[in-house]
Amino acid sequence: MFFQPPSWATPDYAEKTAQGCKICHINEKGGELSTKGLEYSASGYVWPPKGGYRVLGPIRKSVRLLIGVLHIGAAFMWLGTILYVHIILRPGYASRGLPKGEVILRLARMNY
Numbered sequence: 001m002f003f004q005p006p007s008w009a010t011p012d013y014a015e016k017t018a019q020g021c022k023i024c025h026i027n028e029k030g031g032e033l034s035t036k037g038l039e040y041s042a043s044g045y046v047w048p049p050k051g052g053y054r055v056l057g058p059i060r061k062s063v064r065l066l067i068g069v070l071h072i073g074a075a076f077m078w079l080g081t082i083l084y085v086h087i088i089l090r091p092g093y094a095s096r097g098l099p100k101g102e103v104i105l106r107l108a109r110m111n112y
Helices: 010-015 037-044 058-089 101-112
Strands: 025-027 030-033
Touching: 010 030
Parallel strands: 025 030
Antiparallel strands: none
């Protein structure tokens, strides 16, 4: 994930699509892709690109990152709770019922 091999565009794509390099790249020498180039790449290199890809603005990227962080955080808390209950407290801990404070906390969290 962190070490992605570089990709090398060749003039074959320009010949295949009968378009110039400037259609997909921001400058003539290649490098960064334009929106049309990102759509072409996301469509599996089918010309004309069949939509399905849209460039996210900074606000949408931030919201997507925040949701991802909250999702991963919730997963860690869920797994941590399971490990805490089964390793630290042991299943016999609740054999006579949970303490009143834990029941209130649980009910409050379920309604939240």
